Amino acid sequence: MPTQPVVFDQLQTLVAWLKVLAEPRRLQIFDLLMQGVQCNCELGEQLQLAPNLISHHLSVLRQAGLVDMERDQVDGRWVYYSVNLAALQALNATFGAFFHPARMQQRQPTCGPQSTLLTLDTIEEVFE
Amino acid sequence: MPTQPVVFDQLQTLVAWLKVLAEPRRLQIFDLLMQGVQCNCELGEQLQLAPNLISHHLSVLRQAGLVDMERDQVDGRWVYYSVNLAALQALNATFGAFFHPARMQQRQPTCGPQSTLLTLDTIEEVFE
DNA sequence: ATTATACTTCAATCGTGATTGAAGTATTTC
DNA sequence: GAAATACTTCAATCACGATTGAAGTATAAT
Numbered sequence: 001m002p003t004q005p006v007v008f009d010q011l012q013t014l015v016a017w018l019k020v021l022a023e024p025r026r027l028q029i030f031d032l033l034m035q036g037v038q039c040n041c042e043l044g045e046q047l048q049l050a051p052n053l054i055s056h057h058l059s060v061l062r063q064a065g066l067v068d069m070e071r072d073q074v075d076g077r078w079v080y081y082s083v084n085l086a087a088l089q090a091l092n093a094t095f096g097a098f099f100h101p102a103r104m105q106q107r108q109p110t111c112g113p114q115s116t117l118l119t120l121d122t123i124e125e126v127f128e
Numbered sequence: 129m130p131t132q133p134v135v136f137d138q139l140q141t142l143v144a145w146l147k148v149l150a151e152p153r154r155l156q157i158f159d160l161l162m163q164g165v166q167c168n169c170e171l172g173e174q175l176q177l178a179p180n181l182i183s184h185h186l187s188v189l190r191q192a193g194l195v196d197m198e199r200d201q202v203d204g205r206w207v208y209y210s211v212n213l214a215a216l217q218a219l220n221a222t223f224g225a226f227f228h229p230a231r232m233q234q235r236q237p238t239c240g241p242q243s244t245l246l247t248l249d250t251i252e253e254v255f256e
Numbered sequence: 257a258t259t260a261t262a263c264t265t266c267a268a269t270c271g272t273g274a275t276t277g278a279a280g281t282a283t284t285t286c
Numbered sequence: 287g288a289a290a291t292a293c294t295t296c297a298a299t300c301a302c303g304a305t306t307g308a309a310g311t312a313t314a315a316t
Contacts, residue, residue: 015151050307052306053304056305072241079263092224092229096220169292205293206292207293260314260316264309271304273302283290284290285291
Protein backbone atom coordinates (compact mmCIF):
# COMPACT_ATOMS: atom_id res chain seq x y z
CA MET A 1 0.00 0.00 0.00
CA PRO A 2 1.58 3.27 -1.11
CA THR A 3 2.08 6.03 1.39
CA GLN A 4 -0.17 9.09 1.28
CA PRO A 5 1.57 11.57 -1.04
CA VAL A 6 0.61 14.71 0.86
CA VAL A 7 -0.12 14.99 4.55
CA PHE A 8 -3.82 15.21 5.32
CA ASP A 9 -3.52 18.49 7.23
CA GLN A 10 -1.72 20.21 4.38
CA LEU A 11 -4.43 19.06 2.03
CA GLN A 12 -7.17 20.37 4.31
CA THR A 13 -5.45 23.73 4.55
CA LEU A 14 -5.13 23.90 0.81
CA VAL A 15 -8.78 22.97 0.34
CA ALA A 16 -9.82 25.67 2.82
CA TRP A 17 -7.95 28.30 0.82
CA LEU A 18 -9.27 27.00 -2.47
CA LYS A 19 -12.84 27.03 -1.20
CA VAL A 20 -12.52 30.66 -0.12
CA LEU A 21 -11.08 31.72 -3.45
CA ALA A 22 -13.26 29.52 -5.68
CA GLU A 23 -15.95 32.17 -5.80
CA PRO A 24 -15.98 34.73 -8.62
CA ARG A 25 -16.92 37.73 -6.49
CA ARG A 26 -14.48 36.82 -3.75
CA LEU A 27 -11.63 36.26 -6.16
CA GLN A 28 -12.43 39.59 -7.79
CA ILE A 29 -12.40 41.33 -4.42
CA PHE A 30 -9.09 39.69 -3.60
CA ASP A 31 -7.77 40.70 -6.99
CA LEU A 32 -8.85 44.31 -6.48
CA LEU A 33 -7.19 44.32 -3.06
CA MET A 34 -3.96 43.23 -4.74
CA GLN A 35 -4.08 46.72 -6.23
CA GLY A 36 -3.88 48.15 -2.73
CA VAL A 37 -5.99 49.27 0.20
CA GLN A 38 -9.69 49.74 -0.46
CA CYS A 39 -12.86 50.24 1.54
CA ASN A 40 -16.19 48.47 1.28
CA CYS A 41 -17.81 51.17 -0.84
CA GLU A 42 -15.02 51.30 -3.42
CA LEU A 43 -15.16 47.56 -3.92
CA GLY A 44 -18.94 47.65 -4.11
CA GLU A 45 -18.90 50.30 -6.79
CA GLN A 46 -16.36 48.50 -8.94
CA LEU A 47 -18.18 45.18 -8.68
CA GLN A 48 -21.71 46.62 -8.65
CA LEU A 49 -22.42 44.70 -5.47
CA ALA A 50 -24.36 45.61 -2.33
CA PRO A 51 -22.28 46.62 0.72
CA ASN A 52 -23.54 43.74 2.86
CA LEU A 53 -22.38 41.23 0.28
CA ILE A 54 -18.99 42.89 0.06
CA SER A 55 -18.87 42.81 3.82
CA HIS A 56 -19.76 39.15 3.89
CA HIS A 57 -17.14 38.15 1.35
CA LEU A 58 -14.54 40.24 3.11
CA SER A 59 -15.29 38.48 6.38
CA VAL A 60 -14.80 35.12 4.70
CA LEU A 61 -11.49 36.29 3.26
CA ARG A 62 -10.59 37.70 6.67
CA GLN A 63 -11.41 34.48 8.52
CA ALA A 64 -9.12 32.66 6.11
CA GLY A 65 -6.40 35.11 7.08
CA LEU A 66 -6.03 36.32 3.52
CA VAL A 67 -7.23 39.87 4.14
CA ASP A 68 -6.60 42.41 6.88
CA MET A 69 -8.91 45.12 8.12
CA GLU A 70 -8.11 48.51 9.62
CA ARG A 71 -10.31 51.26 10.93
CA ASP A 72 -9.56 54.85 9.91
CA GLN A 73 -7.66 56.74 12.61
CA VAL A 74 -9.44 60.02 11.91
CA ASP A 75 -12.96 58.83 11.14
CA GLY A 76 -13.63 55.40 12.63
CA ARG A 77 -16.67 54.83 10.45
CA TRP A 78 -14.42 53.99 7.55
CA VAL A 79 -12.81 50.58 7.30
CA TYR A 80 -9.94 49.77 4.96
CA TYR A 81 -9.10 46.32 3.67
CA SER A 82 -5.85 44.96 2.35
CA VAL A 83 -4.22 41.69 1.34
CA ASN A 84 -2.20 40.01 4.09
CA LEU A 85 1.23 39.70 2.51
CA ALA A 86 2.40 36.81 4.67
CA ALA A 87 -0.72 34.83 3.81
CA LEU A 88 -0.28 35.58 0.12
CA GLN A 89 3.29 34.33 0.27
CA ALA A 90 2.23 31.15 2.09
CA LEU A 91 -0.57 30.64 -0.41
CA ASN A 92 1.73 31.10 -3.35
CA ALA A 93 4.35 28.76 -1.90
CA THR A 94 1.80 26.03 -1.07
CA PHE A 95 0.08 26.23 -4.45
CA GLY A 96 3.41 26.27 -6.20
CA ALA A 97 4.63 23.21 -4.33
CA PHE A 98 1.44 21.19 -4.67
CA PHE A 99 0.85 21.82 -8.35
CA HIS A 100 4.46 21.72 -9.42
CA PRO A 101 4.76 19.54 -12.52
CA ALA A 102 7.94 18.00 -11.13
CA ARG A 103 5.85 16.27 -8.47
CA MET A 104 4.28 14.07 -11.16
CA GLN A 105 5.60 10.52 -11.08
CA GLN A 106 5.58 7.46 -13.25
CA ARG A 107 3.51 4.60 -11.91
CA GLN A 108 1.68 1.55 -13.18
CA PRO A 109 -1.71 0.55 -11.82
CA THR A 110 -1.49 -2.33 -9.34
CA CYS A 111 -4.64 -3.95 -10.61
CA GLY A 112 -5.97 -4.80 -14.04
CA PRO A 113 -3.98 -6.47 -16.82
CA GLN A 114 -1.45 -3.62 -16.84
CA SER A 115 -0.26 -4.66 -13.39
CA THR A 116 1.16 -7.91 -14.74
CA LEU A 117 3.05 -6.26 -17.58
CA LEU A 118 6.77 -5.96 -16.98
CA THR A 119 8.25 -2.50 -17.18
CA LEU A 120 11.90 -1.51 -17.50
CA ASP A 121 11.75 -0.55 -13.83
CA THR A 122 10.42 -3.86 -12.55
CA ILE A 123 12.04 -6.33 -14.93
CA GLU A 124 15.30 -6.45 -13.00
CA GLU A 125 13.49 -7.32 -9.79
CA VAL A 126 12.15 -10.45 -11.46
CA PHE A 127 15.65 -11.82 -12.06
CA GLU A 128 16.77 -11.43 -8.45
CA MET B 129 -11.89 54.77 -12.22
CA PRO B 130 -9.09 52.22 -12.03
CA THR B 131 -8.75 49.58 -14.72
CA GLN B 132 -9.70 46.00 -13.95
CA PRO B 133 -6.51 44.32 -12.73
CA VAL B 134 -7.18 40.92 -14.27
CA VAL B 135 -9.22 40.20 -17.37
CA PHE B 136 -12.64 38.77 -16.58
CA ASP B 137 -12.10 35.64 -18.69
CA GLN B 138 -8.86 34.78 -16.94
CA LEU B 139 -10.61 35.17 -13.63
CA GLN B 140 -13.45 32.90 -14.70
CA THR B 141 -11.01 30.24 -15.85
CA LEU B 142 -9.16 30.44 -12.59
CA VAL B 143 -12.40 30.19 -10.60
CA ALA B 144 -13.44 27.15 -12.62
CA TRP B 145 -10.19 25.38 -11.76
CA LEU B 146 -10.38 26.43 -8.13
CA LYS B 147 -13.96 25.15 -7.85
CA VAL B 148 -12.97 21.77 -9.20
CA LEU B 149 -10.05 21.45 -6.81
CA ALA B 150 -11.72 22.99 -3.76
CA GLU B 151 -13.13 19.65 -2.74
CA PRO B 152 -11.21 17.41 -0.33
CA ARG B 153 -11.92 14.12 -2.09
CA ARG B 154 -11.21 15.55 -5.51
CA LEU B 155 -7.98 17.17 -4.43
CA GLN B 156 -6.96 13.87 -2.84
CA ILE B 157 -7.75 12.01 -6.05
CA PHE B 158 -5.76 14.55 -8.03
CA ASP B 159 -2.93 14.26 -5.54
CA LEU B 160 -2.93 10.46 -5.83
CA LEU B 161 -2.87 10.74 -9.62
CA MET B 162 0.23 12.91 -9.29
CA GLN B 163 1.84 9.67 -8.14
CA GLY B 164 1.05 8.12 -11.50
CA VAL B 165 -1.60 6.22 -13.38
CA GLN B 166 -4.36 4.65 -11.32
CA CYS B 167 -7.74 3.03 -11.92
CA ASN B 168 -11.06 3.66 -10.20
CA CYS B 169 -10.73 0.74 -7.81
CA GLU B 170 -7.26 1.67 -6.59
CA LEU B 171 -8.35 5.19 -5.82
CA GLY B 172 -11.49 3.93 -4.11
CA GLU B 173 -9.53 1.62 -1.86
CA GLN B 174 -7.04 4.29 -0.82
CA LEU B 175 -9.75 6.83 -0.09
CA GLN B 176 -12.34 4.37 1.22
CA LEU B 177 -14.84 5.73 -1.26
CA ALA B 178 -17.51 4.03 -3.39
CA PRO B 179 -16.64 3.53 -7.09
CA ASN B 180 -19.50 5.70 -8.34
CA LEU B 181 -18.25 8.61 -6.25
CA ILE B 182 -14.73 8.14 -7.56
CA SER B 183 -16.18 7.98 -11.03
CA HIS B 184 -18.14 11.18 -10.49
CA HIS B 185 -15.16 13.12 -9.16
CA LEU B 186 -12.98 11.83 -11.99
CA SER B 187 -15.50 13.03 -14.54
CA VAL B 188 -15.46 16.49 -12.96
CA LEU B 189 -11.67 16.53 -13.09
CA ARG B 190 -11.82 15.24 -16.64
CA GLN B 191 -14.30 17.90 -17.78
CA ALA B 192 -11.95 20.51 -16.39
CA GLY B 193 -9.22 18.99 -18.54
CA LEU B 194 -7.07 18.21 -15.52
CA VAL B 195 -7.23 14.45 -15.86
CA ASP B 196 -6.98 12.05 -18.79
CA MET B 197 -8.60 8.66 -19.17
CA GLU B 198 -7.44 5.60 -21.08
CA ARG B 199 -8.96 2.18 -21.59
CA ASP B 200 -6.78 -0.90 -21.18
CA GLN B 201 -5.62 -2.27 -24.53
CA VAL B 202 -5.84 -5.87 -23.39
CA ASP B 203 -8.97 -5.82 -21.21
CA GLY B 204 -11.21 -2.89 -22.06
CA ARG B 205 -13.15 -3.16 -18.83
CA TRP B 206 -10.32 -1.44 -17.04
CA VAL B 207 -9.89 2.31 -17.22
CA TYR B 208 -6.75 4.15 -16.18
CA TYR B 209 -6.60 7.76 -15.11
CA SER B 210 -3.70 10.18 -15.11
CA VAL B 211 -2.93 13.85 -14.64
CA ASN B 212 -2.85 15.91 -17.84
CA LEU B 213 0.64 17.39 -17.79
CA ALA B 214 -0.14 20.37 -20.02
CA ALA B 215 -3.11 21.30 -17.84
CA LEU B 216 -0.99 20.98 -14.71
CA GLN B 217 1.59 23.30 -16.20
CA ALA B 218 -1.06 25.83 -17.20
CA LEU B 219 -2.62 25.60 -13.76
CA ASN B 220 0.70 26.10 -12.04
CA ALA B 221 1.59 29.04 -14.25
CA THR B 222 -1.78 30.75 -13.78
CA PHE B 223 -1.84 30.27 -10.03
CA GLY B 224 1.75 31.40 -9.77
CA ALA B 225 1.06 34.55 -11.77
CA PHE B 226 -2.17 35.47 -10.03
CA PHE B 227 -1.00 34.94 -6.48
CA HIS B 228 2.49 36.27 -6.97
CA PRO B 229 3.31 38.63 -4.09
CA ALA B 230 5.00 41.01 -6.55
CA ARG B 231 1.58 41.79 -8.00
CA MET B 232 0.62 43.55 -4.78
CA GLN B 233 0.60 47.32 -5.13
CA GLN B 234 0.51 50.37 -2.94
CA ARG B 235 -2.70 52.32 -3.11
CA GLN B 236 -4.72 54.73 -1.00
CA PRO B 237 -8.49 54.50 -0.81
CA THR B 238 -10.22 57.11 -2.95
CA CYS B 239 -12.93 57.74 -0.41
CA GLY B 240 -12.94 58.36 3.31
CA PRO B 241 -10.62 60.80 5.14
CA GLN B 242 -7.54 58.88 3.91
CA SER B 243 -8.27 60.00 0.38
CA THR B 244 -7.57 63.64 1.26
CA LEU B 245 -4.24 62.89 2.91
CA LEU B 246 -1.27 63.74 0.77
CA THR B 247 1.21 61.00 0.04
CA LEU B 248 4.74 61.29 -1.30
CA ASP B 249 3.40 60.00 -4.61
CA THR B 250 0.64 62.55 -5.00
CA ILE B 251 2.19 65.61 -3.37
CA GLU B 252 4.12 66.61 -6.48
CA GLU B 253 0.97 66.57 -8.59
CA VAL B 254 -0.55 69.21 -6.31
CA PHE B 255 2.16 71.71 -7.21
CA GLU B 256 1.71 71.40 -10.94
C1' DA C 257 -29.24 64.25 22.37
C1' DT C 258 -30.58 63.33 17.62
C1' DT C 259 -29.70 62.26 13.15
C1' DA C 260 -26.85 60.53 9.45
C1' DT C 261 -23.36 57.64 7.66
C1' DA C 262 -20.70 53.44 6.83
C1' DC C 263 -20.65 49.19 7.69
C1' DT C 264 -21.95 44.58 10.09
C1' DT C 265 -24.81 40.94 11.64
C1' DC C 266 -28.89 38.20 11.61
C1' DA C 267 -32.67 35.33 9.77
C1' DA C 268 -34.77 33.41 5.81
C1' DT C 269 -34.79 31.88 1.16
C1' DC C 270 -32.80 29.91 -2.81
C1' DG C 271 -29.51 27.13 -5.77
C1' DT C 272 -25.78 24.50 -6.63
C1' DG C 273 -23.41 20.58 -5.94
C1' DA C 274 -22.20 16.37 -2.96
C1' DT C 275 -23.94 12.06 -1.84
C1' DT C 276 -26.71 7.82 -2.20
C1' DG C 277 -28.86 3.89 -4.35
C1' DA C 278 -30.39 1.74 -8.38
C1' DA C 279 -30.35 0.95 -13.17
C1' DG C 280 -27.45 0.96 -17.31
C1' DT C 281 -23.25 0.13 -20.31
C1' DA C 282 -19.12 -2.00 -22.00
C1' DT C 283 -16.19 -5.69 -22.04
C1' DT C 284 -14.41 -10.20 -21.05
C1' DT C 285 -14.97 -14.97 -19.54
C1' DC C 286 -17.25 -19.25 -19.57
C1' DG D 287 -25.20 -16.53 -25.73
C1' DA D 288 -25.29 -16.03 -20.57
C1' DA D 289 -22.99 -14.55 -16.59
C1' DA D 290 -19.59 -11.76 -14.36
C1' DT D 291 -16.79 -7.76 -13.77
C1' DA D 292 -15.53 -2.89 -13.72
C1' DC D 293 -17.21 1.08 -14.23
C1' DT D 294 -20.80 4.85 -15.60
C1' DT D 295 -25.03 7.25 -15.61
C1' DC D 296 -29.40 8.50 -13.73
C1' DA D 297 -32.82 10.13 -10.34
C1' DA D 298 -33.61 11.57 -5.73
C1' DT D 299 -32.23 13.40 -1.43
C1' DC D 300 -29.45 16.26 1.42
C1' DA D 301 -26.41 19.97 2.91
C1' DC D 302 -23.75 23.86 2.48
C1' DG D 303 -23.14 28.35 1.05
C1' DA D 304 -24.63 32.51 -1.77
C1' DT D 305 -27.90 35.91 -1.75
C1' DT D 306 -31.52 38.98 0.03
C1' DG D 307 -33.73 42.14 3.16
C1' DA D 308 -34.07 43.94 7.61
C1' DA D 309 -32.34 45.02 12.02
C1' DG D 310 -28.20 46.26 14.61
C1' DT D 311 -23.72 48.66 15.70
C1' DA D 312 -20.24 52.12 15.75
C1' DT D 313 -18.84 56.56 14.83
C1' DA D 314 -19.27 61.36 13.49
C1' DA D 315 -21.74 65.59 12.51
C1' DT D 316 -25.34 68.83 13.97
